Amino acid sequence: MKLSEIKTPISVLSGIGPAKAHLFANLGIYSVSDLLAWYPKDWEDRTQKRTLSEYKLFPKVHTIVQVLHHSWFGYGKMRTLKITVTDGTATGHLIAFNRPFLEKSLPVGAIVALTAHFAVKYNELQSTDFETEKIADSGNIADYKTATVPGSRVFPIYPLTAGLSQGQLRKVIAKALQEYGRGIDNEVPQEVIEKHGLLTKQQAIFAIHQPHTLQNALKARNTLIYEELFNFQLAIVRRALLHKGRLPEDSLQGYGEKELPSSAFLESLSPRQKKLLEALPFELTEGQKRTIYDINQDIDRTEKGRFSSSPQPYTMARLVQGDVGSGKTLTAFFACLRIIDWGGQCAILAPTELLARQHAENAAKLLAPLDVNLAFLTGNLKAAGRGPLLQALKEGTIHIVIGTHALFSRNVQYKDLHLAVIDEQHRFGVLQRNAILEKGRQPIPNTDNYAVPALLMLSATPIPRTLALTVFGDLDVSVIKTMPQGRKPIKTYLTRMGNEQNVYEYVRKEIEAGHQAYFVYPLIEELKTDETRDEASYNEQDHSVFIDSTEKSSSIKSAEDMYRFLSETVYPSVPMAVIHSRCDEEEQSRILENFRLGKIKILVATSVVEVGVDVPNATCMVIEHADRFGLAALHQLRGRVGRGEYQSYCFLVYGKNLTETGKSRMKILRETNDGFVIAEEDLKLRGPGEVTGIQQSGYLTLGIADPIRDRDMLETARRDVIEYLDIKKDTAV
Ligand code: ADP
Ligand code: MG
DSSP, X not given: OOGGGOOOXXXXXXXXXXXXXXXXXXXXXXXHHHHHTOOOSEEEEOSSOXXXXXXTTSSSEEEEEEEEEEXXXXXXXXXXXXXXXXXXXXXXXXXXXXXXXXXXXXOTTOEEEEEEEEEEETTEEEEEEEEEEEEESSOOGGGGTTOOOTTOSEEEEOOOOTTOOHHHHHHHHHHHHHHHXXXXXXXXXXXXXXXXXXXXXXXXXXXXXXXXXXXXHHXXXXXXXXXXXXXXXXXXXXXXXXXXXXXXXXXXXXXXXXXXXXXXXXXXXXXXXXHHHHHOSSOOOHHHHHHHHHHHHHHHHHHHHTTOOSSSOOOOEEEEEEOTTSOHHHHHHHHXXXXXXHTOEEEEEOSSHHHHHHHHHHHHHHTGGGTOOEEEEOTTOOHHHHHHHHHHHHHTOOSEEEESGGGGSTTOOOSOEEEEEESSGGGSOHHHHHHHHHTTOEEOTTSSOEEOOEEEEEESSOOOHHHHHHHSTTSEEEEEOSOXXXXXXOEEEEEETTOHHHHHHHHHHHHHTTOXXXXXXXXSSSOSSGGGBSOTXXXXXXXXXXXXXXXXXXXXXXXXXXXXXXXXXXXXXXXXXXXXXXXXXXXXXXXXXXXXXXXXXXXXXXXXXXXXXXXXXXXEXXXXXXXXXXXXXXXXXXXXXXXXXXXXXXXXXXXXXXXHHHHHHHHHHHHOOOHHHHHHHHHHHHOTTOOHHHHHTTSOOOSSOOTTTTHHHHHHHHHHHHHHHHHTTTTTO
């Protein structure tokens, strides 16, 4: 049977009573399968002797020692035994906290197998972390010089919970292996196991818990990682085949814009789309055209699917990736127009009111003249306006509704929601994505099938390809690489804190030339409690302000303080405003509107301006304490300038105690404006295991595998899956 099918409760194993079972439950271990899938986080190789004199070379010594003498220090309950030992190469001291009984079990003169971590403390070699096993009550240590140490094995090191020891876990797992290990089946096709020289599942389970050698353990781990990735990809590819009858595009070719004859683009447009194109004051970029073309194909197939009796009608699910300022919104507007021409309704979901409002204003300008009824819906909408709006949505007189989470709240109903656009998709989790799609679930007449809305996700935080394969492996991906014409690359300068004055002077010249500037700070106001961090609009992973810096919080500049300083001392005659998540919604939009109109020249802010502010006349982005922001966030912030025809600048002012990683982050930003490169570097710097934001968002549920660390294996697994499904096309799928 499969490992996951061994649902026998662990209480059947001898030695596990109710109290123990409770401890295991703390780890989420209830069944034998949970237990056997509780993989070690590491192994300790005790197959080689490591003498006391080698304590620096290895994390632990593993040797045979003789007890030289006992001594005690401390008083009363704190009285602690110190055991002095030698293995003939050096003398060490075992500090036996809470283990007074060792006085009896390890008498002076005893010969003992010792595994311990040693460090120099108080001028002597000490260990508080040691394991012992008596070999003899007396003897001559010289006789053991070449003897192998008893217990020379590779030991698994498990993640633990209070009350459970490594030894206990090893014992229980050994029991489980003995009683249930023999019946475990493979979960990867035999041909794939052979192709890569993997272990069988059964071998892997035994070897990961009880390896003969370290290599053996690592091979077991690789087998299990591969198995997980293979099955993950298998599920994704099967889902794609089911919904689309084909693999997601671009899944292995990498991200690139595909060529498209411009006549093909023009011919693909629907009536409202044609009108919008004609009304635009600029040319669409190649990337936008290609994306709109792809979307058009998707939408037509999806809409036709609404009348089909095939068991799984095709449904669009596409991710548009494009760097900040590449014009993704417009592609979403084109998508909406086509849906409206087909007779459906659209919802555009944005993570903040600010952004939603901006989309609504743009839509009003561009789309309202095309006979499109628009609505703006956020949680803040007062009851008076809300009722009629909800009614109109339900009756279908509204074509496009733009808003925040309110769009999928319980009392919102749609007549014919055919398209859900999710902007800044990384701010939304999988549950929210499903919630908005649910709003449009409709039975297909004369069938048992349901139609769900087409899904268009926009991402300004480029998702590295490897990660996209895992997380969004069933989505089609369009990439907009070309920036709108006339944009000049932003110039980025690094400035050490203390030299900000130079930056302020530079900005002054830009303001005098008629341009505008942003100043961004990590805090709203001086840090008193944790809540002053501008977290309201924040999604954990990429964006959270770093608080692990060595500076004292009191020395961190805040938006409110700097607003005062800049407006009173540095730029006394320049119209300025401060904005952050504590300002109420109306004030935020009033300030932004004035900034857009140029009435406000300098906007002092927290990272709330990361999304949703589009002011082409702004040419300067000053980020102080830049080292406290994540790479992705810095790139997003920088993307607020360089949105017009003017040369723009980004000044990153970094703290004095910049760490190595901090330095690398700054350098990357200076060297490239390419969000894809930055995203890849970001992941490298943050290292494996730190993509948890994505795990929390619910897109990814991996156990032993890590999509970043194991990226090569991930690609291999995906290729194998595709090959495997091809072979079995007629049967398996
Ligand atoms: P993002 O991809 O970051 O969401 P936006 O959709 O906000 O970018 O677009 C940024 C700005 O570029 C907007 O002011 C938009 O009107 C403008 N824009 C979009 N497409 C083009 C184009 N092809 N040529 C010139 N400007 C464009
Ligand atoms: Mg955008």
